Amino acid sequence: MNRRDLLKLGGLTLSQAATSGSPLFGLQNLPVPAAAPPDGKPDYTLRISPVQVELDRSHILSTIGYNGSAPGPVLRMREGKPVTIEVINDTDTPELVHWHGMLIPSAVDGTEEEGSPLVPPHGRYRFQLTPGPAGSRWYHSHAMAMDDLHKGSFTGQFGFVYVEGASNLGQYDQELFLSLRDWEPFFTSTMEDDDDDTHNEPVLEKPTNPNTDPNGLEVGSMTYSINDKALGFGEPIRVRQGQRLLLHFLNASAIENRRVALAGHKMTVIALDGNPVPTPRAVDSLFLGAGERADVTVEMTNPGIWILGSTEKMVREAGLGVIMEYAGQHRQPQWIDPPRRPWDYTIFGRDTSSSPAPEQTVEMIFEKIPGGSGKFNTWLINGKPYPHDREFVLQKGTRYRLVMRNRTDDAHPMHLHRHLWELVEINGRKTAGIIKDTVVVPYYGRATVDFTADQPGLSLFHCHLQQHMDYGFKALFRYA
Numbered sequence: 242m243n244r245r246d247l248l249k250l251g252g253l254t255l256s257q258a259a260t261s262g263s264p265l266f267g268l269q270n271l272p273v274p275a276a277a278p279p280d281g282k283p284d285y286t287l288r289i290s291p292v293q294v295e296l297d298r299s300h301i302l303s304t305i306g307y308n309g310s311a312p313g314p315v316l317r318m319r320e321g322k323p324v325t326i327e328v329i330n331d332t333d334t335p336e337l338v339h340w341h342g343m344l345i346p347s348a349v350d351g352t353e354e355e356g357s358p359l360v361p362p363h364g365r366y367r368f369q370l371t372p373g374p375a376g377s378r379w380y381h382s383h384a385m386a387m388d389d390l391h392k393g394s395f396t397g398q399f400g401f402v403y404v405e406g407a408s409n410l411g412q413y414d415q416e417l418f419l420s421l422r423d424w425e426p427f428f429t430s431t432m433e434d435d436d437d438d439t440h441n442e443p444v445l446e447k448p449t450n451p452n453t454d455p456n457g458l459e460v461g462s463m464t465y466s467i468n469d470k471a472l473g474f475g476e477p478i479r480v481r482q483g484q485r486l487l488l489h490f491l492n493a494s495a496i497e498n499r500r501v502a503l504a505g506h507k508m509t510v511i512a513l514d515g516n517p518v519p520t521p522r523a524v525d526s527l528f529l530g531a532g533e534r535a536d537v538t539v540e541m542t543n544p545g546i547w548i549l550g551s552t553e554k555m556v557r558e559a560g561l562g563v564i565m566e567y568a569g570q571h572r573q574p575q576w577i578d579p580p581r582r583p584w585d586y587t588i589f590g591r592d593t594s595s596s597p598a599p600e601q602t603v604e605m606i607f608e609k610i611p612g613g614s615g616k617f618n619t620w621l622i623n624g625k626p627y628p629h630d631r632e633f634v635l636q637k638g639t640r641y642r643l644v645m646r647n648r649t650d651d652a653h654p655m656h657l658h659r660h661l662w663e664l665v666e667i668n669g670r671k672t673a674g675i676i677k678d679t680v681v682v683p684y685y686g687r688a689t690v691d692f693t694a695d696q697p698g699l700s701l702f703h704c705h706l707q708q709h710m711d712y713g714f715k716a717l718f719r720y721a
């Protein structure tokens with residue numbers, strides 16, 4: 242990077258800090274400049290441009306995608322091997338590409354709040370990053386949307402990154418990348434979705450004001466898909482008896498947590514958010530908060546034609562599913578409702594006896610201020626919407642415990658950029674060894690995670706529901 246670029250980066254950062262209303266953006270918090278990317282052909286080019294997604298014959302959607310499709314291509318990278326990426330923005334709005342789950346500098350993390358440069362409209366930006374850790378990561382727009390449902394993660398700007406590394410997911414006959422998506426977002430004041438999954442849990446965190454009426458606007462969807470096709474359209478997944486499948490799931494929704502199942506089969510969870518779990522377990526269904534991933538294996542031992550899809554009938558019938566077809570079978574695709582067991586991360590963990598104690602504890606209280614009819618709710622962390630002052634300052638090398646107390650009537654998928662955390666407790670159930678970057682904090686409940694502050698630079702912490710993030714539900718972690 243030459244001096245002019247450095248100045249440009251610094252200037253951008255400061256002006257962004259000024260416009261985001263953060264007066265305490267000290268010099269020591271300027272992002273560490275990324276290594277100068279080499280000239281010549283980049284290893285990966287991502288072109289952000291309008292695309293059409295043909296979910297089925299009657300639903301051809303116009304959105305923004307990567308390289309002519311939505312989802313974008315599966316990018317395979319090797320852990321620790323630097324890559325040069327060029328992002329070309331063919332749209333009229335500034336964009337950011339965030340690398341979710343990677344441990345990379347703020348300058349290339351693709352997050353405006355951290356000071357990553359915006360890719361200007363009809364401009365391009367080239368940078369280098371060193372992929373890692375190994376596993377299922379993903380890339381997506383981190384632009385704000387606010388009241389515009391054609392921006393940010395409401396668009397088709399998402400895709401898998403698979404970082405190849407030493408971790409071995411075992412033998413398999415077929416590998417598939419499956420992103421769960423909703424489309425045609427609209428504003429609504431009544432939300433009925435699979436957040437209800439956490440409603441049967443004990444109420445550990447009571448709101449100060451339990452009255453959430455009149456609720457502000459949330460976002461619903463009309464149509465759904467796995468990858469770019471609605472259930473019953475596109476090619477089925479063709480399998481043979483005796484095969485073992487490796488399925489990578491991603492909930493790429495901007496707005497909803499989701500539960501999926503494969504009729505007639507159990508799925509064995511081997512990794513969460515791309516990181517191998519201490520105790521792989523077979524489950525009847527998977528619950529994924531927005532932004533979460535799960536890698537599962539499935540033994541194809543039950544010949545037939547089956548539906549893999551949302552456990553919510555309405556959502557499945559509106560497209561969220563794909564047909565799994567054994568060779569030589571010819572009947573109608575079948576769905577079987579899985580047993581309704583609450584999702585419990587801790588069954589994949591290990592015993593807590595060898596867990597190190599944290600050195601510092603950070604308490605966080607999440608609250609909602611109902612927006613009232615036709616307006617938006619505001620979301621608070623410790624009594625304030627974004628931006629905060631210097632409330633979350635980390636000492637490098639310190640092991641932190643983050644206690645997230647959710648005093649709202651929604652389950653929030655909370656994500657910390659540029660760090661991995663270890664789940665230590667969910668609604669009073671203790672666990673260890675589950676390494677994640679996103680965790681769903683239950684309805685009126687609590688999640689506790691530990692992490693080591695080993696990634697200097699600014700790191701955004703936020704709810705992965707676009708609407709919640711845009712209306713206050715985020716905070717910047719900085720290093721002392």
Ligand SMILES: [Cu+2]
Pocket residue numbers: 651652653654704705706709710714
């Ligand atoms: Cu949220």
